[in-house]
Amino acid sequence: MTPAPQAVLQDDDVRRAAAALRPDRPLDDVIARVAWGVLTEPGDGTAGALVAQCGPLEALQLAFGGDAEEEHHRAVRDGRKRWLPRWDTALIRAAMDAALRCRAQLLLPGDAAWPAGLDDLDGHAPHVLWVRGDAGALGRAHGAVAIVGARAATAYGEHVAADFAGGLTDRGFLVISGGAYGIDGAAHRAVLRAGGDTVAFLAGGVDRAYPAGHAQLLQSVAGTGAVLSEVPCGTAPTKWRFLARNRLIAAAAHATVVVEAGARSGSLNTAGHAASLGRPLGAVPGSITSAASMGCHRLLREYDARCVTSVDDVVELMGLSHGLGEAAQVPPRGPHDAELVRLGDALSARAPREPLDLARRSGLSIERVEALLGLLMLEGTVQRGAGGWRRV
Structure with a gap:
């Protein structure tokens, strides 16, 4: 009914x-x-x-x-x-x-503090934003730059991220990132050291510090800037929600800079969103022998990202008014792949789950869950038992 x-x-x-x-x-x-x-x-x-x-x-x-x-x-x-x-x-x-x-604020489309760039996402824009900290932080700066990159960053990558973030803060720009280990954390910390504001978009609820090791850092970010999420408080971060969160980072920023990224880094997903939105995209070159820079080199080689090696380069990138064209768009995953990612997030290797529970966790219909489970069973990646389905 x-x-x-x-x-x-x-x-x-x-x-x-x-x-x-x-x-x-x-x-x-x-x-x-x-x-x-x-x-x-x-x-x-x-x-x-x-x-x-x-x-x-x-x-x-x-x-x-x-x-x-x-x-x-x-x-x-x-x-x-x-x-x-x-x-x-x-x-x-x-x-x-x-x-x-948890004293989170509810930000709605049409509010003065609503990030205008999110409206460029059209039908994929968030319905609401939950905010800890200053909801108006995104509107105070004269420009916002997303600094993103690998979680398993090298000392070189963290040094560059901190240098860029601190320099941009000194020039009055807002730094946006995702609160993760590696490049994200280095950027947030550098802004705080410089006495500026920074914003973190999370894949889970704003009341759940993720990663847990960044609980104090995210508290500091919320103390001067803001921690935001489109999913309700208490929601767990999943692989799909990380990928979906990246579109918010790209849309809220006026330009995106990828400092380090491996060949399969989620930062390439953020870069793809920035390119598809016509936002200026920059990438930092690294050693040709460094696996941590393979993704950046691919962006420079195949997707028309601008080579940035200094804060001045990033500021110049911010001044670009033209889009990056079709060649700059990193091909997105198909809807079928996206649904498999969401179902994979919902499955457990230990606790069997019924299709209704999987539908509720993944946001897919029960019929779609059952169809995808059939495909995964043929691939040998899931098993059905008396209590439901579990991941092999």
Whole structure:
């Protein structure tokens, strides 16, 4: 049975939490946007297009109210199958309560502090942003640069990242990164040492420090700048959410610089998003014998990234007004591969899980989960037992 959106909109506890988070916005709008953030995985284009076309409240009605006019739209019907496993008033209420407990702010499209660059993502833009720290940090600087790179960075890479981040801070730029070990951490720390503001976009909830070893660093980032995420508090980071998070880093920044990246580094994914958005893209060259720089060299060789070797080069990169063209776009993974990544994140090697549980964890429909499990079983990567499915 399809749930009625009114059950969530009229829940007294949900309305109290929404009023506490955003007393300045219409409660139905706040609740609807939070609901979409709970129901969907980051970057769900079907939900994004529906919300952009109709607004969050009417989109909920169309998706779950059984509107006859929309029944023939296959994308909405398929999307409903993905979203239904997460339709639970308690989950939406829990997202708001968790934010209130950790004093996270709720940032919505249309707010003065909303990062304007995220709107370039169109239907893949986030429904909400959860923020710890100063929600206005992204709007204070006269330009924002994303500094990203390998987690397993070399001393050379961390030195360059720190040098660039500190120099950009001195010139009034904001540094954006992902809070990870390696290049991200070096960039954040250099900004803090320089007395500036920095912003970290996380793949999990803002109340979950990840990696755990950066708990103190992320607390310091939130103390002067901001830690942001599009997923609700308490949400665990997964491989898919890291890849989806990278689009936010690229979109919020005016330019992206990859300091070090291996051949399969997630930083190349961020670079691909920056290129597809027409953002200036820079890469730092390294030793031709260094595996940590193979990704940067590929960006320079095949994707028209600009070679940057100093802070002056990065500032010059910021002045580029033209897009990078088709040749600069790193080919994205196909939707089938993306779904397998999401299902892989949801599977456990120890605890067997039923398709409904996997659908809820992955944000896929039950039918799609069952179809993908069949493919993975043929590949020998999953097993079905009495208690459900598990990863081999």
